[in-house]
Amino acid sequence: MGSSIFAPAIPDFAHDRQTTDVVAALGISLFVWGYGLGPLLLSPITEVSFIGRNDSVAGFLVLRFLAGFVGSPVLATGGATIGDIWGYGGGFANALGCWGYSAAAGPVVGPLVGGFAVDAKGWRWSIWPLFWASAAVWIFIFFLLPETSGATILSRRAARLRKVTGNAQLLSEGDLHDRSIHPSELAFNTLVRPFELTLLEPVVLFNNLYIALVYGVLYCFFEAFPLVFEGRHHFNGAQTGLAYIGILIGGALTLGGYCVFNNKFVTPKYAEGTWKPEYRMLPVMLGGIALPVCMFWFGWTSFESIHWISPVLASSLFALSIYLLFQGILNYLAENYPRYMASVFASNDVMRAGVGGAFPLFSTAMFNKLTIQGGCSLLGGIGLLMLPLPFVLYYYGPRLRAASKRASA
Template sequence: MAEEKQLTTTINGTESRPMIFPLEKDKSKANDNIDDINVIDFEGEDDPLDPMNWKPWLRWSHIMLMSLMAFVLSLGDLAFAPAVPMLLSDLHVSTESPLSTLVISIYSLGTIAGNLLGPPIVRCGLCSQPTIQVLIAMRFLAGGFGAVSYTLGGPIIGDLFPAEKRGVTMAVFSGGQMIGPVVGPIFGGYLAQEQGWRWVFWLMVILSGAVYIPSVLLMRESYRPTVLQNKVRKLRKSTGNQQLKSKYEVDAKRIGLFIGAMLCGATSDCRMEKASKGGEQKPEYQLPPLLLGTITVPLGLLLYGWVAQYHLHWALPLIGTGFIGFGFMTTLLPSTNYLVDSFPLHSASAIAVTELLLAASGALFPLAAPPLYNHIGYGWGNSALAFSTIAFAPLPWLLLKFGERIRKRENATTL
């Protein structure tokens, strides 16, 4: 048997896979398998370095903190709305000016890009801005710096939980994002009435800081390629073997496979590690609730618009908005789960695109709404929105039928 020397390395208290280094006389035989020897992966299903094997309290603390971040960000979107008349009066801005709407909607536009550290600092500036123009700019920055809480929530859930356990965690995370716009105007209106509009922003400063501090202390990197790359870096240092690499690391051979796949149109099966009820669990299984959302959203828009047009009982518009909210949730959650399952290593990028569209819509539609309703009324205005949602209704059906085929084609580009 060939003579070998073996080295075992401990990383973060965890013993790594023994690395085998063939002696000189075995080099010719070892060359065939050198790539496999130097590729570092997690040590089986129970490797504590794998984010899915972290302790439950640590994984759930990440989910709760991301939910709180999303809550604070969404709270800041509309908490300021009741204080707008007071602000316009203080800053001598006409209520007919487009700036009166932009000061609210610009926050959503800012969430297209962002970082976490900025919101507390920017919101301090919001508390004392003397002009409406500077206030709008600071609102844009506040929304932008906090956008990471929307973008990274789904990918972090995908890193920490297997597919069959993501439903509850995704609901917990999305709950923070959904509750903020509901309670924001209530707290904002009361605080602005009692303490002035600047205290709405001081409240956001306090809440942002309260969430940011435990986030810095508790949250850690959960992206699997990065976790493995950190392991590789430590092994290179301890063993001296600079040929070690993560299984996710791209090299020239993989780039060649990528180009070949693009040119030849090769396909590969999308593999799921978890099974559901004895069968393969596919991302398309997340889509059926979207079919319900394609019905309830336009129904709610039509109900809200026409009962508001004819000034019917006050409860009817609430029912309409209830349908809209229900449809929004049955659309948002399955869509996020579908993206996380379809792009496990690139879910942050996929979700960032959807958040960009959501933020852009939230920023621009409020500017178009007053002219729309003034010209054609609530009934036909909401009908136009309902018809636009109906136009997209076939998309979930198309994904159910062709989604797997599309994923197989696109998966070839990741080889």
């Protein structure tokens, strides 16, 4: 939500600060880049068991980057936390699915809330709802969220036993592992391993590229929606925010269908012992098909002469696409690299944030140059080029896992 809530405020901010829309759009891009870089530094550390006042354009943009950076760990550690609680059987997919829906729905809720706030109070009020929501969530997490890492729980238990018994030899497995880690190895795990996994593991690289594309398309929607609904259908900012509800509803319906898929297909396969990670590519195939269909539908029904409900319905299909792609790919990566899950998710965050943060800077110019129809067709064409990936991984994934030194067999 924090990444996109500033989107409706961009024109007002640019006018108030006498700057360009491209510079103002950095308020989105820098936040996204901040939460892309944050997990790279902060998330892999969780695999170890012991572990601005000036009111100016530059100052505001720096603070947006820092807000994304310090808020970033949950994006990568959230999946690992769910794995700690539910394990990696059938229940993990449903739990990760609910978490993933919130991650996908958040950027959609941002313009909805921000649109009303900016219309009522101006661009500064695009930030206040984020502050209130963040404060409430922080209080909840600080007081009610326990430690979930098994290695850390045992390490703390061993520390209490050493204090009570005076026996310094009482150590957990995590303690022994941590003592064997040299600081240079810790630095490697934190700064290098996510890039190493991306560059040396084709499964990680191509799935990250796919998610990066989807993220870029998502943030293009933040630029396309005002052009379509305000520019062609004459909505105000609050009404344009309401148009995003189509994505929320589409995502909620997809979440329900995805849970049914897990209960009817995934869980029995686990029980039978016949499960393989490549089955995660089945929903990715459907999501990959829905992505270009959505883009062509949205673009070519965005004329003023066509009722506004058509592009709204197209956006709900986009929700199906982004949700299935995210859930299928993240589950697939988690099951392939359970030992390095936080690092894999961090590498995914970096790549998708890099692409997603760049798209707002040129998407408006792209749509103005190519028209809404041309810009959406270009994005749909890229989606078509990426479509073979899940089919390739479905058939050749076992060979790639067998050839990898880091993936599970």
